[in-house]
Amino acid sequence: MTRQSSVPPAPPARPPITCSPSRRTGRTVMDDRAKLLARLEAALATLPPRTREVFLLHRVADLAYPDIAERLDVDVRVVERELAEALFLIDVALRTGQEEGGT
Incomplete structure (x- = not known):
């Protein structure tokens, strides 16, 4: 008596996924980033x-809302609103610049 395997056969191998090279050069990407930074x-x-x-303290200096509120002597809700x-x-501003032909 032969035992039948309950394991299904492996699916056929798929070809490897390849990425097509970008048509943008490193310089183009850097130029785009410089334009975005300027905007x-x-x-x-x-x-x-x-x-x-408030924006710079939170996004650049990485301060929490309560710390910003204390530093500016305002309520945390003011920080949230600002x-x-x-x-x-x-x-x-960034969307408007993009619509006007910016990157």
């Missing part, structure tokens, strides 16, 4: 002073 800096420059400060405003205004 981001321009967007930051348009923010109201406290909004910009950061939301900063993100909204930066998003609008």
Whole structure:
């Protein structure tokens, strides 16, 4: 008496996945990043002073909301509002720049 295996046969081997090389050169990518950075800096420059400060303290200095609130002597809710405003205004500025032919 022969025992039948309950293990199903292995699926057929698939060909390896290959990625096509990018058509963009390293220089093109760096140019695009430089343009994006310039647009981001321009967007930051348009923010109201406290909004910009809250954004930079949170996103660059990596401070938590309570720490920012203490440093600026404001309520944490003010920090939350200012950061939301900063993100909204930066998003609008970057999208507007993109629609005007930027990267």
